[in-house]
Amino acid sequence: MTKPDILITGTYPKWDMGPMEESFTLHTIEPGAPSSSLPRDVAEKITGMAMKGHAHVGPDYLDALPNLGMIANYGVGYDTIDVEAASDRGIPVTNTPDVLSGDVADLAAGMLLARARNMVAADAWVRSGNWAAKGDFPLQKRVWGKRVGIVGLGRIGREIADRLAAFKMEISYSSRAAKETPGWTHYTDPAAMAAKVDYLVIALAGGPETAGLVSSKVINALGPDGILLNISRGSTVDEEALLKALETGAIAGAALDVFNNEPDIDQRFLALENVVLQPHQASATQDTREAMGALQRENLAAYYAGKPLITPVNEAGKTFGK
Numbered sequence: 001m002t003k004p005d006i007l008i009t010g011t012y013p014k015w016d017m018g019p020m021e022e023s024f025t026l027h028t029i030e031p032g033a034p035s036s037s038l039p040r041d042v043a044e045k046i047t048g049m050a051m052k053g054h055a056h057v058g059p060d061y062l063d064a065l066p067n068l069g070m071i072a073n074y075g076v077g078y079d080t081i082d083v084e085a086a087s088d089r090g091i092p093v094t095n096t097p098d099v100l101s102g103d104v105a106d107l108a109a110g111m112l113l114a115r116a117r118n119m120v121a122a123d124a125w126v127r128s129g130n131w132a133a134k135g136d137f138p139l140q141k142r143v144w145g146k147r148v149g150i151v152g153l154g155r156i157g158r159e160i161a162d163r164l165a166a167f168k169m170e171i172s173y174s175s176r177a178a179k180e181t182p183g184w185t186h187y188t189d190p191a192a193m194a195a196k197v198d199y200l201v202i203a204l205a206g207g208p209e210t211a212g213l214v215s216s217k218v219i220n221a222l223g224p225d226g227i228l229l230n231i232s233r234g235s236t237v238d239e240e241a242l243l244k245a246l247e248t249g250a251i252a253g254a255a256l257d258v259f260n261n262e263p264d265i266d267q268r269f270l271a272l273e274n275v276v277l278q279p280h281q282a283s284a285t286q287d288t289r290e291a292m293g294a295l296q297r298e299n300l301a302a303y304y305a306g307k308p309l310i311t312p313v314n315e316a317g318k319t320f321g322k
Protein backbone atom coordinates (compact mmCIF):
# COMPACT_ATOMS: atom_id res chain seq x y z
CA MET A 1 0.00 0.00 0.00
CA THR A 2 1.37 3.45 -0.84
CA LYS A 3 1.97 5.64 2.13
CA PRO A 4 0.07 8.95 2.33
CA ASP A 5 2.14 12.07 1.66
CA ILE A 6 2.16 14.42 4.60
CA LEU A 7 3.82 17.75 5.19
CA ILE A 8 5.66 18.14 8.48
CA THR A 9 6.43 21.55 9.91
CA GLY A 10 8.89 22.02 12.76
CA THR A 11 11.56 19.70 14.12
CA TYR A 12 10.59 16.29 15.50
CA PRO A 13 12.71 14.07 17.72
CA LYS A 14 13.71 10.60 16.54
CA TRP A 15 10.99 8.83 18.52
CA ASP A 16 8.44 10.71 16.42
CA MET A 17 10.32 10.59 13.11
CA GLY A 18 10.67 6.78 13.21
CA PRO A 19 6.95 5.98 13.46
CA MET A 20 6.01 8.82 11.09
CA GLU A 21 8.42 7.54 8.44
CA GLU A 22 6.93 4.06 8.81
CA SER A 23 3.40 5.22 8.08
CA PHE A 24 3.83 8.23 5.79
CA THR A 25 5.93 9.70 3.04
CA LEU A 26 7.25 12.82 4.72
CA HIS A 27 7.82 16.19 3.11
CA THR A 28 9.45 18.94 5.12
CA ILE A 29 9.30 22.69 4.86
CA GLU A 30 11.52 25.37 6.39
CA PRO A 31 9.96 26.82 9.57
CA GLY A 32 7.96 29.90 8.64
CA ALA A 33 8.22 29.30 4.87
CA PRO A 34 4.98 29.61 2.85
CA SER A 35 3.59 26.37 1.44
CA SER A 36 3.80 28.03 -2.00
CA SER A 37 7.59 27.57 -1.72
CA LEU A 38 7.11 23.80 -2.13
CA PRO A 39 7.61 22.42 -5.63
CA ARG A 40 4.19 22.21 -7.30
CA ASP A 41 4.30 18.42 -7.77
CA VAL A 42 5.05 17.99 -4.04
CA ALA A 43 2.35 20.46 -2.95
CA GLU A 44 -0.21 18.54 -5.00
CA LYS A 45 0.68 15.23 -3.33
CA ILE A 46 0.18 16.49 0.23
CA THR A 47 -3.00 15.15 1.81
CA GLY A 48 -2.19 15.68 5.50
CA MET A 49 -0.14 17.94 7.73
CA ALA A 50 1.69 17.28 10.99
CA MET A 51 2.02 20.79 12.42
CA LYS A 52 4.63 21.61 15.06
CA GLY A 53 5.84 25.03 16.06
CA HIS A 54 4.17 28.35 15.61
CA ALA A 55 4.15 29.08 11.86
CA HIS A 56 0.95 30.75 10.68
CA VAL A 57 -1.33 28.58 8.55
CA GLY A 58 -3.87 30.86 6.87
CA PRO A 59 -5.96 30.82 3.68
CA ASP A 60 -2.95 31.30 1.36
CA TYR A 61 -1.11 28.45 3.02
CA LEU A 62 -4.10 26.15 2.57
CA ASP A 63 -4.76 27.21 -1.02
CA ALA A 64 -1.23 26.25 -2.06
CA LEU A 65 -1.95 22.68 -0.86
CA PRO A 66 -4.93 21.81 -3.08
CA ASN A 67 -5.35 18.22 -1.83
CA LEU A 68 -4.83 18.85 1.88
CA GLY A 69 -7.39 16.81 3.80
CA MET A 70 -6.42 17.19 7.45
CA ILE A 71 -4.19 19.13 9.86
CA ALA A 72 -2.93 17.40 13.01
CA ASN A 73 -1.44 19.92 15.43
CA TYR A 74 1.27 19.01 17.94
CA GLY A 75 0.10 21.07 20.92
CA VAL A 76 -3.16 21.88 22.65
CA GLY A 77 -3.07 25.47 21.39
CA TYR A 78 -3.85 25.87 17.70
CA ASP A 79 -3.96 29.66 17.54
CA THR A 80 -1.49 29.78 14.65
CA ILE A 81 -3.88 27.75 12.49
CA ASP A 82 -6.73 29.70 10.90
CA VAL A 83 -9.33 27.13 11.86
CA GLU A 84 -12.12 29.07 10.16
CA ALA A 85 -10.22 28.96 6.87
CA ALA A 86 -9.63 25.22 7.34
CA SER A 87 -13.32 24.67 8.18
CA ASP A 88 -14.39 26.66 5.08
CA ARG A 89 -12.40 24.15 3.04
CA GLY A 90 -13.86 21.19 4.99
CA ILE A 91 -10.45 20.38 6.48
CA PRO A 92 -10.50 18.67 9.92
CA VAL A 93 -8.10 20.06 12.52
CA THR A 94 -6.96 18.11 15.58
CA ASN A 95 -4.81 19.05 18.61
CA THR A 96 -3.20 17.28 21.59
CA PRO A 97 -5.20 18.20 24.71
CA ASP A 98 -5.14 16.55 28.16
CA VAL A 99 -1.83 14.70 27.76
CA LEU A 100 0.06 17.90 28.59
CA SER A 101 -2.18 19.51 31.22
CA GLY A 102 -0.39 17.96 34.22
CA ASP A 103 3.03 19.15 33.11
CA VAL A 104 1.80 22.65 32.31
CA ALA A 105 0.19 22.86 35.75
CA ASP A 106 3.34 21.53 37.44
CA LEU A 107 5.43 24.25 35.82
CA ALA A 108 2.87 26.92 36.73
CA ALA A 109 3.01 25.89 40.40
CA GLY A 110 6.81 25.80 40.26
CA MET A 111 7.01 29.23 38.63
CA LEU A 112 4.67 30.70 41.22
CA LEU A 113 6.87 29.44 44.03
CA ALA A 114 10.05 30.43 42.19
CA ARG A 115 8.83 34.00 41.74
CA ALA A 116 7.22 34.45 45.15
CA ARG A 117 10.20 33.01 47.05
CA ASN A 118 12.74 34.54 44.63
CA MET A 119 14.39 31.15 44.17
CA VAL A 120 16.51 32.11 41.14
CA ALA A 121 18.15 35.02 42.98
CA ALA A 122 18.44 32.88 46.12
CA ASP A 123 20.36 30.26 44.16
CA ALA A 124 22.72 33.00 42.94
CA TRP A 125 23.05 34.23 46.54
CA VAL A 126 24.46 30.85 47.56
CA ARG A 127 26.69 30.40 44.49
CA SER A 128 28.20 33.89 44.70
CA GLY A 129 29.27 33.42 48.29
CA ASN A 130 26.90 36.17 49.44
CA TRP A 131 25.32 33.85 52.01
CA ALA A 132 28.62 33.49 53.88
CA ALA A 133 29.81 37.04 53.15
CA LYS A 134 26.61 39.07 53.61
CA GLY A 135 24.32 36.82 55.61
CA ASP A 136 20.70 35.80 55.18
CA PHE A 137 18.81 36.28 51.93
CA PRO A 138 16.04 38.93 52.14
CA LEU A 139 12.56 37.81 53.22
CA GLN A 140 10.12 36.93 50.43
CA LYS A 141 6.38 36.47 49.77
CA ARG A 142 4.25 33.66 51.16
CA VAL A 143 2.31 31.47 48.74
CA TRP A 144 0.25 29.06 50.86
CA GLY A 145 -3.05 30.41 52.12
CA LYS A 146 -2.90 33.47 49.83
CA ARG A 147 -5.49 34.43 47.23
CA VAL A 148 -5.03 33.28 43.64
CA GLY A 149 -7.16 34.14 40.63
CA ILE A 150 -7.04 31.93 37.55
CA VAL A 151 -7.99 33.64 34.29
CA GLY A 152 -9.60 30.86 32.25
CA LEU A 153 -10.65 27.65 33.99
CA GLY A 154 -10.32 25.19 31.12
CA ARG A 155 -8.56 21.86 31.41
CA ILE A 156 -5.17 23.43 32.21
CA GLY A 157 -6.58 26.15 34.49
CA ARG A 158 -8.37 23.47 36.45
CA GLU A 159 -5.20 21.40 36.91
CA ILE A 160 -3.38 24.51 38.13
CA ALA A 161 -6.20 25.38 40.54
CA ASP A 162 -6.20 21.82 41.94
CA ARG A 163 -2.47 22.07 42.66
CA LEU A 164 -2.79 25.48 44.28
CA ALA A 165 -5.76 24.31 46.34
CA ALA A 166 -3.34 21.77 47.85
CA PHE A 167 -1.31 24.81 48.97
CA LYS A 168 -4.48 25.86 50.79
CA MET A 169 -4.76 28.94 48.61
CA GLU A 170 -8.11 30.74 48.26
CA ILE A 171 -9.13 30.02 44.66
CA SER A 172 -10.99 32.42 42.37
CA TYR A 173 -11.36 32.14 38.62
CA SER A 174 -12.71 34.21 35.79
CA SER A 175 -14.61 32.68 32.90
CA ARG A 176 -17.77 33.41 30.93
CA ALA A 177 -19.86 30.92 32.89
CA ALA A 178 -19.48 29.58 36.43
CA LYS A 179 -18.36 25.96 36.72
CA GLU A 180 -18.96 23.21 39.24
CA THR A 181 -16.38 24.48 41.74
CA PRO A 182 -17.61 24.33 45.34
CA GLY A 183 -15.73 26.77 47.56
CA TRP A 184 -14.15 28.67 44.68
CA THR A 185 -15.24 32.18 43.67
CA HIS A 186 -16.35 32.88 40.11
CA TYR A 187 -15.92 36.23 38.34
CA THR A 188 -16.89 37.21 34.83
CA ASP A 189 -14.65 40.28 34.90
CA PRO A 190 -10.91 39.50 35.21
CA ALA A 191 -10.16 43.06 36.42
CA ALA A 192 -12.62 42.70 39.30
CA MET A 193 -10.93 39.43 40.22
CA ALA A 194 -7.41 40.85 39.89
CA ALA A 195 -8.29 43.54 42.44
CA LYS A 196 -9.09 40.82 44.99
CA VAL A 197 -6.12 38.46 44.65
CA ASP A 198 -2.40 38.26 45.45
CA TYR A 199 -1.51 36.08 42.45
CA LEU A 200 -3.04 36.16 38.98
CA VAL A 201 -2.51 33.08 36.79
CA ILE A 202 -3.36 33.25 33.10
CA ALA A 203 -4.49 29.94 31.63
CA LEU A 204 -6.49 31.09 28.61
CA ALA A 205 -6.47 29.58 25.14
CA GLY A 206 -4.70 31.80 22.59
CA GLY A 207 -6.24 33.28 19.46
CA PRO A 208 -8.18 36.39 18.45
CA GLU A 209 -10.92 35.91 21.08
CA THR A 210 -8.51 36.27 23.99
CA ALA A 211 -5.96 38.68 22.48
CA GLY A 212 -5.15 41.38 25.03
CA LEU A 213 -7.83 40.12 27.44
CA VAL A 214 -5.39 40.71 30.28
CA SER A 215 -5.40 44.43 29.63
CA SER A 216 -3.62 47.26 31.39
CA LYS A 217 -6.77 47.60 33.55
CA VAL A 218 -6.50 43.96 34.69
CA ILE A 219 -2.74 44.20 35.28
CA ASN A 220 -2.96 47.40 37.29
CA ALA A 221 -5.90 46.12 39.34
CA LEU A 222 -3.52 43.48 40.71
CA GLY A 223 -1.65 46.24 42.51
CA PRO A 224 1.91 46.76 43.81
CA ASP A 225 1.97 43.53 45.87
CA GLY A 226 0.52 41.35 43.11
CA ILE A 227 2.30 38.76 40.99
CA LEU A 228 1.20 37.77 37.48
CA LEU A 229 1.92 34.38 35.95
CA ASN A 230 1.40 33.58 32.27
CA ILE A 231 1.45 30.01 31.03
CA SER A 232 -0.93 30.51 28.08
CA ARG A 233 0.16 32.62 25.11
CA GLY A 234 1.96 35.97 24.98
CA SER A 235 -0.97 37.35 23.00
CA THR A 236 -3.41 37.07 25.92
CA VAL A 237 -1.61 39.86 27.82
CA ASP A 238 -1.05 43.49 26.85
CA GLU A 239 2.71 43.04 26.93
CA GLU A 240 3.55 46.73 26.77
CA ALA A 241 1.30 47.38 29.78
CA LEU A 242 2.87 44.43 31.60
CA LEU A 243 6.42 45.68 30.99
CA LYS A 244 5.45 49.13 32.18
CA ALA A 245 3.80 47.76 35.32
CA LEU A 246 6.90 45.66 36.08
CA GLU A 247 9.29 48.54 35.42
CA THR A 248 7.39 51.04 37.56
CA GLY A 249 6.45 48.70 40.41
CA ALA A 250 2.74 48.94 39.61
CA ILE A 251 2.82 45.16 40.20
CA ALA A 252 5.39 43.27 42.28
CA GLY A 253 6.53 40.75 39.70
CA ALA A 254 5.76 38.16 37.07
CA ALA A 255 6.55 34.60 36.09
CA LEU A 256 6.33 34.08 32.34
CA ASP A 257 6.62 31.02 30.12
CA VAL A 258 5.15 32.73 27.04
CA PHE A 259 5.77 35.99 25.20
CA ASN A 260 4.99 37.86 22.04
CA ASN A 261 7.42 37.18 19.23
CA GLU A 262 9.06 34.08 20.72
CA PRO A 263 11.94 33.36 20.90
CA ASP A 264 13.05 36.94 20.09
CA ILE A 265 11.31 38.37 23.11
CA ASP A 266 11.28 42.02 24.15
CA GLN A 267 14.75 42.69 25.59
CA ARG A 268 13.25 44.84 28.35
CA PHE A 269 12.24 41.62 30.13
CA LEU A 270 15.91 40.66 30.51
CA ALA A 271 16.73 43.73 32.56
CA LEU A 272 13.97 43.06 35.12
CA GLU A 273 14.87 41.47 38.43
CA ASN A 274 11.24 40.94 39.43
CA VAL A 275 10.47 38.37 36.72
CA VAL A 276 11.12 34.65 36.30
CA LEU A 277 11.52 33.85 32.62
CA GLN A 278 10.97 30.43 31.06
CA PRO A 279 11.52 29.45 27.40
CA HIS A 280 7.93 28.27 26.60
CA GLN A 281 8.66 24.90 28.15
CA ALA A 282 5.52 24.07 30.12
CA SER A 283 4.80 20.86 28.20
CA ALA A 284 8.47 20.06 27.61
CA THR A 285 9.05 16.83 29.49
CA GLN A 286 10.07 13.62 27.77
CA ASP A 287 6.88 11.82 28.87
CA THR A 288 4.53 14.53 27.69
CA ARG A 289 6.28 15.19 24.41
CA GLU A 290 6.17 11.46 23.63
CA ALA A 291 2.45 11.44 24.43
CA MET A 292 1.82 14.53 22.28
CA GLY A 293 3.59 12.98 19.30
CA ALA A 294 1.70 9.72 19.74
CA LEU A 295 -1.66 11.51 19.89
CA GLN A 296 -0.84 13.55 16.80
CA ARG A 297 -0.05 10.32 14.92
CA GLU A 298 -3.20 8.61 16.23
CA ASN A 299 -5.24 11.45 14.77
CA LEU A 300 -3.48 11.16 11.41
CA ALA A 301 -3.91 7.37 11.42
CA ALA A 302 -7.62 7.71 12.20
CA TYR A 303 -8.02 10.17 9.35
CA TYR A 304 -6.35 7.91 6.81
CA ALA A 305 -8.40 4.94 8.08
CA GLY A 306 -11.59 7.00 7.63
CA LYS A 307 -12.35 6.59 11.36
CA PRO A 308 -13.55 9.20 13.89
CA LEU A 309 -10.71 11.47 14.94
CA ILE A 310 -9.45 11.25 18.51
CA THR A 311 -9.21 14.93 19.46
CA PRO A 312 -10.85 17.10 16.80
CA VAL A 313 -11.24 20.84 17.30
CA ASN A 314 -13.56 21.92 14.47
CA GLU A 315 -16.89 20.61 13.18
CA ALA A 316 -15.26 19.06 10.10
CA GLY A 317 -13.06 17.13 12.54
CA LYS A 318 -15.87 16.17 14.90
CA THR A 319 -18.08 14.74 12.15
CA PHE A 320 -15.27 13.02 10.25
CA GLY A 321 -15.63 9.23 9.98
CA LYS A 322 -19.05 9.18 11.67
Ligand code: 8YV
Nearest residue numbers: 052053074075076077280283
Ligand atom coordinates in the same frame (compact mmCIF):
# COMPACT_ATOMS: atom_id res chain seq x y z
C1 8YV B 1 4.30 23.48 22.76
C2 8YV B 1 2.07 24.53 23.49
O1 8YV B 1 5.30 24.38 23.09
O2 8YV B 1 0.52 22.77 23.49
C3 8YV B 1 0.71 23.96 23.31
O3 8YV B 1 -0.21 24.71 22.99
O4 8YV B 1 2.25 25.70 23.48
C4 8YV B 1 3.23 23.64 23.76
O5 8YV B 1 2.87 22.45 24.27
C5 8YV B 1 4.10 23.59 21.33
O6 8YV B 1 2.88 23.19 20.87
C6 8YV B 1 5.21 22.84 20.61
O7 8YV B 1 5.21 23.16 19.32
